[in-house]
Amino acid sequence: MSAACGTREGAVRVLIVDDEPELAELLSWAAVEAGWQPFLARDGHSALALARGCAPHAVVLDWMLPDLDGLRVLRTLRYENAKLPVLMLTARDALEHRLDGLSAGADDYVTKPFSVEEVMLRLRGLLRRTGAEAAEGESVRVLGDLVLAEKTRQVRRGGESIALTAKEFDLLCFLMSHPRQVLSKAQILNHVWSSSFESEGNLVEVYVYSLRGKIDKGRAPMIHTVRGAGYVIRAASQGR
The missing domain is CATH 3.40.50.2300 (Response regulator)
Incomplete structure (x- = not known):
C-alpha cells in the first residue's frame, strides 16, 4: 500500500x-x-x-x-x-x-x-x-496535529496541552474555522473583538504574535502572515 x-x-x-x-x-x-x-x-x-x-x-x-x-x-x-x-x-x-x-x-x-x-x-x-476526540456534545476542531475543543476551551498540539488566554483562544478558534483562508485584520477584529476596536491598529498583530509564540514555538509553523492581506492557518505539513 x-x-x-x-x-x-x-x-x-x-x-x-x-x-x-x-x-x-x-x-x-x-x-x-x-x-x-x-x-x-x-x-x-x-x-x-x-x-x-x-x-x-x-x-x-x-x-x-x-x-x-x-x-x-x-x-x-x-x-x-x-x-x-x-x-x-x-x-x-x-x-x-x-x-x-x-x-x-x-x-x-x-x-x-x-x-x-x-x-x-x-x-x-x-x-x-x-484530545483528538472530545466527550459527547463537545465541538472539536482538528487541523493537522492541532486540536481545539470549544466547550471545554482546551487546546492541544501534538498531544501537549497549550494554555491560552480567553482572547487568544477566540482568535485561534476563528482562524481554525477558516483553514487555509487568508483573513484580514478587519475580519479578525470584527469577529474576535468588535467594530469599536477598529482604531486599535496593532491589536491584531499583538495577539497573533502571542498566539504564534504558544502554538508554533519549537514546532513547524501553522500561523502565517500574508503581507498586505492578513493571516492564515494551515496544517504544518501543507507548508507555506
Missing part, C-alpha cells in the same frame, strides 16, 4: 493494521460509523509508511503481521511519535504476552476473539485522552 493518502479536513484519522481482510474491513466500517477517517494497512512496512504520510491520531495494530511483527512496528511508531495512542490486537492472551505488548509501548490491549464495540469504546477512550 502506498504512503500517499487523502486526509479529510478536521477528521480524526485512525490507522488500522491487520492482515485479515474481513476483520480489517469491519473495523474500518466501524471507524467510519464513529465519524473517523480510517486508513488500512495489511503489513508492517505499509503501516509505517502510512503513519509517516497520514499522521494518524491513533493506531489499531495486530500483533501477527506477514512481514514485521506487531511489536517491531509498535517500537518504531513509539520511537517516531512517543505520544501516538496504539491499541494492540492479538490472539495471545497469556500474561507475559500482555506485558510484552504494554512494555513495548501499547496503550491498551484487546485479545481475540473480541467485539468490535469493545475495540471502538477503548479506541474512543484513547482518543479522548489525547
